[in-house]
Amino acid sequence: MAQAKGKVYLVGAGPGDAELITLKGMRLLKEAQVVVYDRLVNPKIIRECSADAELIYVGKAADKHILPQDKINALLVRLAKKGKTVVRLKGGDPFVFGRGGEEILLLVKNKIPFEVVPGITSAIAVACYAGIPVTHRGLTSSLGIFTGQEDPNKKDTSIAWDKISTGLGTLVFLMGVENLPNIVSTLIKYGRAATTPCCVVQWGTTPRQKSCPGTLADIENKVRSAKISPPAILIVGEVAGLRNKLNWFEKRPLFGKNILVTLPAEDNSRLSAMLEDQGAECAALPLISIRPMDDYSRLDSVIRNIDDFHWLIFTSQNGVRFFKDRLRALKKDIRILAGIKVAAIGPKTKEAIEALSVSVDVQPKDFRQEGLLAVFKKEKIKGKNILIIRAQEARDVLPGGLEKLGARVCVVPAYKAELLREKVGIKDFLSGFDLVTFTSSSCAEGFFRAFSKKEIFFQKNKFKIASIGPVTSATCRKLGLKVAIEAKQFTLEGLASAVLKYYSK
Numbered sequence: 001m002a003q004a005k006g007k008v009y010l011v012g013a014g015p016g017d018a019e020l021i022t023l024k025g026m027r028l029l030k031e032a033q034v035v036v037y038d039r040l041v042n043p044k045i046i047r048e049c050s051a052d053a054e055l056i057y058v059g060k061a062a063d064k065h066i067l068p069q070d071k072i073n074a075l076l077v078r079l080a081k082k083g084k085t086v087v088r089l090k091g092g093d094p095f096v097f098g099r100g101g102e103e104i105l106l107l108v109k110n111k112i113p114f115e116v117v118p119g120i121t122s123a124i125a126v127a128c129y130a131g132i133p134v135t136h137r138g139l140t141s142s143l144g145i146f147t148g149q150e151d152p153n154k155k156d157t158s159i160a161w162d163k164i165s166t167g168l169g170t171l172v173f174l175m176g177v178e179n180l181p182n183i184v185s186t187l188i189k190y191g192r193a194a195t196t197p198c199c200v201v202q203w204g205t206t207p208r209q210k211s212c213p214g215t216l217a218d219i220e221n222k223v224r225s226a227k228i229s230p231p232a233i234l235i236v237g238e239v240a241g242l243r244n245k246l247n248w249f250e251k252r253p254l255f256g257k258n259i260l261v262t263l264p265a266e267d268n269s270r271l272s273a274m275l276e277d278q279g280a281e282c283a284a285l286p287l288i289s290i291r292p293m294d295d296y297s298r299l300d301s302v303i304r305n306i307d308d309f310h311w312l313i314f315t316s317q318n319g320v321r322f323f324k325d326r327l328r329a330l331k332k333d334i335r336i337l338a339g340i341k342v343a344a345i346g347p348k349t350k351e352a353i354e355a356l357s358v359s360v361d362v363q364p365k366d367f368r369q370e371g372l373l374a375v376f377k378k379e380k381i382k383g384k385n386i387l388i389i390r391a392q393e394a395r396d397v398l399p400g401g402l403e404k405l406g407a408r409v410c411v412v413p414a415y416k417a418e419l420l421r422e423k424v425g426i427k428d429f430l431s432g433f434d435l436v437t438f439t440s441s442s443c444a445e446g447f448f449r450a451f452s453k454k455e456i457f458f459q460k461n462k463f464k465i466a467s468i469g470p471v472t473s474a475t476c477r478k479l480g481l482k483v484a485i486e487a488k489q490f491t492l493e494g495l496a497s498a499v500l501k502y503y504s505k
């Protein structure tokens, strides 16, 4: 019996911004057994592949080794013949200077089923992110997209330079950085005005985007002094002048800022996403790992005797999560909390509790142990039994304060927040950052474990520090770091908005 044939999906990954991939492309990527991808595909997109998908990288930097096209074509045939569902992922659109057609032709020859999913091409999207609409009423009603690899001085050039120079409105050249002087001089030679606006855009649609605007007369010099290298596109035409008014991507408040986000692993993406939304480029450095306790006998025992308590306090979402896990392990559920008052330290903790359909009686405006203590000063807690579920390592402001108010306090750790021990130790790693964020004292302490003091203080003036609140700031100062930004609201949202305010000034 013939082996079942696989199928190949040729998918456009878009121009760089990981969100500029189609819904269909993303779905197929998640379902693929094998993903064969190129150099210009955003690594964030690759991370969406299924954990057991085989990932095959076939492209290296432009001037270095690339798996030859015929080998890639043959690879796709081989994988499909093994019965695999293959996604062949390409930057931009697979049929716009993507050699997608060549890959498909061999599939056709081998009678292998395939589909093509278009992508957003850099030719249009990179211009857009540079504030340039490729067509505009009154300025141009035609658009040409060209390879910039053709040397116009070659006798057998396949581009009709004499015609395109004046016969088209907007001209977009891909792969044209090296040939820029030839392209520009040829366009002028064939009659395009030297004053025509143009723009070269490198790494468009990504946080590293760099635009270099000019005219046909001066763009060559400008690109040279701006040190622009591939990947970049050249846009020529009156529309390039609209950038003065329409440039939106590079004007976002955090554009061009490199931010190191230190957080417990789980929360990383949320703060990064908020900062990236405003234009920043974020690197995530998890410094703390949230781990279960080795022994749950104490927590289990208070859960079994939960009726003894009048109040239950959670100090973090993780506390709620591990508490819930123990309930399940003990085959109990939230009904055991009937008649017990519940307090949360901050809004995220409150949300986590409410997600269990338990309402929260108290959640202070000031999301710190001090804030909760202030609220409890108004509650009648003298003689009451209070259970605090929290991390193994935490400050004792709350339990101590509640005891002073006459309560009987039982502190039970539900998880460990462990500092990562190993050093990151990448030399000069820190020099690339404009800002480092700390969302807890332990993150600040963990930072000093991950890097040597020498490196931190050597780089200290190169990056600024943003802290989630006064407690974290105090720890930073104790460690010798100056805090430039402090959140007014002690949440990730509060921190993101403080950073935004700082850079918007």
Ligand code: SAH
Pocket (backbone or CB within 6 Å): 015, 016, 040, 090, 091, 092, 093, 094, 095, 096, 097, 098, 120, 121, 122, 123, 126, 173, 174, 175, 176, 201, 202, 203, 204, 205, 206, 230, 231, 232, 233
């Ligand atoms: N199929 C792709 C083009 C592949 S050719 C598409 O539709 O976009 C590779 C060239 O595309 C690069 O040399 C560069 O000119 C352009 N390019 C791709 N991504 C780019 C980006 N993020 N910024 C600027 N140019 C880009």
